Amino acid sequence: MPKISIKGLAMPESPIRKLVPYAEAATKKGRTIYQLNIGQPDIKTPAKALAAVKTNNIEVLSYSHSAGFESYRKKLAAYYKKNDIEISSNDLIITTGGSEALLFAMGTIADADDEIIIPEPFYANYNGFATSSGVTVVPVQSNIEDGFALPPISEFEKLITPKTKAILICNPGNPTGYLYTREEISQLAEIVKKHDLFLVADEVYREFAYDGATHYSIMSVPGLEEHAIMIDSVSKRYSMCGARIGCIASKNKEVMKTAMKFAQARLSPPTFAQIASEAALDTPQEYFDEVIEEYTSRRNTLVKGLEEIDGVIVAKPKGAFYCIAQLPIEDAEDFAKWLLESFHLNNETVMVAPAAGFYSTPGTGLNQVRIAYVLKEEDLKRAVEILKAALKEYRA
């Protein structure tokens, strides 16, 4: 039998999805599961976006430009301008989700065995894109004790080698919910300039900043034009995860010229989804105001509830819709399976994502879970009650 590639064998399985068979078995037993494990919002997609797809008058569903519709790119550039990001429609390429933007970014800046430094815990699929690109992820640890703030710059500098090509951040962070301050972004800008690296920022949760805080983009840092590469997506902003539309943006012309070659090879991003995404840009501010208010309440309810459980430590998120909670147990993966296989409270249980999959350093985060607060407040309250009862029973 012909052999699978070493790369293919090394590709990580999704840490979020590997509990799915246990959940399916629990559902078959008639259990209700509160899914705190995935970042699929329950928020409705803006009506304008959905309507645009329904009223399209396409007769031949043809390829679009490899960089995406020009009309969409122009409107998107205007959206960025409103967000203090001054880029033109030529500084961005529409991609098939933020996922493809990450793949293009890695291919553009790194060769096999090159290194990219990423503060951990980080979005687990960065491992997948790195493995498929042959790139080595070098983690720098952030800690729950200080809410997953940026590690000291000296910790980054210890890790920089001749193979280091970039620092990659997610801001606001999945899975930490941490929102980097202007000061932290400036520190990162200094270090990448000093060592001639790229700074790649996954900013797909831009709108999800709470308590009056404002997101500060790497694209807004003066003098960082040649270093900054932004990854973006409509998935979370408009609750359009299934569209699969994102973008890669940089003012570095060589970066964009190279990314365009990757874009041409795959021909074009999906047409219907571009129609929806372009229309979504007309979503009124009230939509976001309501969404942010809703997520703020959810976060407050979740964090308050978790903090009231004995032995639970939680890093209060400032953005996105995730938080990492440290539980008074040793093995969160075992606990997560047990929740689905062996526990229920009035036939209900919860599903959480073991956090170890978000760490690259072996043996870290073993007693942590990622919780996505993408459920209604009353469901979150109930989920926390179940978690509390479960922890008591599990530890007994």
Added chain:
Amino acid sequence: MPKISIKGLAMPESPIRKLVPYAEAATKKGRTIYQLNIGQPDIKTPAKALAAVKTNNIEVLSYSHSAGFESYRKKLAAYYKKNDIEISSNDLIITTGGSEALLFAMGTIADADDEIIIPEPFYANYNGFATSSGVTVVPVQSNIEDGFALPPISEFEKLITPKTKAILICNPGNPTGYLYTREEISQLAEIVKKHDLFLVADEVYREFAYDGATHYSIMSVPGLEEHAIMIDSVSKRYSMCGARIGCIASKNKEVMKTAMKFAQARLSPPTFAQIASEAALDTPQEYFDEVIEEYTSRRNTLVKGLEEIDGVIVAKPKGAFYCIAQLPIEDAEDFAKWLLESFHLNNETVMVAPAAGFYSTPGTGLNQVRIAYVLKEEDLKRAVEILKAALKEYRA
């Protein structure tokens, strides 16, 4: 300034799209251009596919399963069964176009510097996917004189090294229009089994077989289950290039398990496009009958017209909707630019794809062009007239 990767620099520019600026300039001068250079059919997308998208009742556009809708995979398996391809819904993963299926296939079976043998000329983007995967393409030459039939197996065997992982074919062929016979597919099956390689077949033009010929899939070859990987797409079959839906299929469980890890990293294929693709499976046979009839007429008109031009050699295609024509000139790229920049017949000109971009061996195919017969017959007739006049003037 931080550096672009070696891989990024090596990524090929699209040979099909690089003449676009010349075409834009010609359009600005008021010229009408018959576009024979791209494989974008003018055929209408099936009404059922478009209607399904318009009548969707999605409120939250959420991620789908990473392997695609289960309902779609089941219907797709039934479609394959009708085409003598016995696979179950678990033997296939829905991808974002055939493009992504190729990327998953390469990642699954080859590591950096591994080799894949491909009969040339071949679909130019294979180079892009190979470069981005770090894989080396090893071309084996097929020739216009015998219509681009399968090169002798001995020619493949000369090229097999310990780094060879697979043979990749496109059947029916883009850009050659060649349809491999059952005998040729059997020869390929024998050689991959003998040398323990994968056989990857891009079968996206399956339906486009002319003169009563039937497409013979690698998935139908007995005993090839562990070696065969099929790439497919809805783009050409239903004139839905903009959907960006394809699939990768294999009965090799390890291959599918590995491809699934690549699929999970990018989360899911586009939702609207899956809805359209699933509905497209209900397209009645008459649609295809009409399309095949139309393409057969177009092919006949084109080939007849080209053969009547002095010094032109054309390999009559048996499938797909491309042909390679050898012109009585030295440099087809120069000629293609000249057609756009300096020539017109009553203010009309044609755009062709220089074939050199479809060859991997430097210096081959320089006097050939790829012509896609995706235009109405009367337009094809006119395009041939223009080409004839242009060749006369260019050679004068």
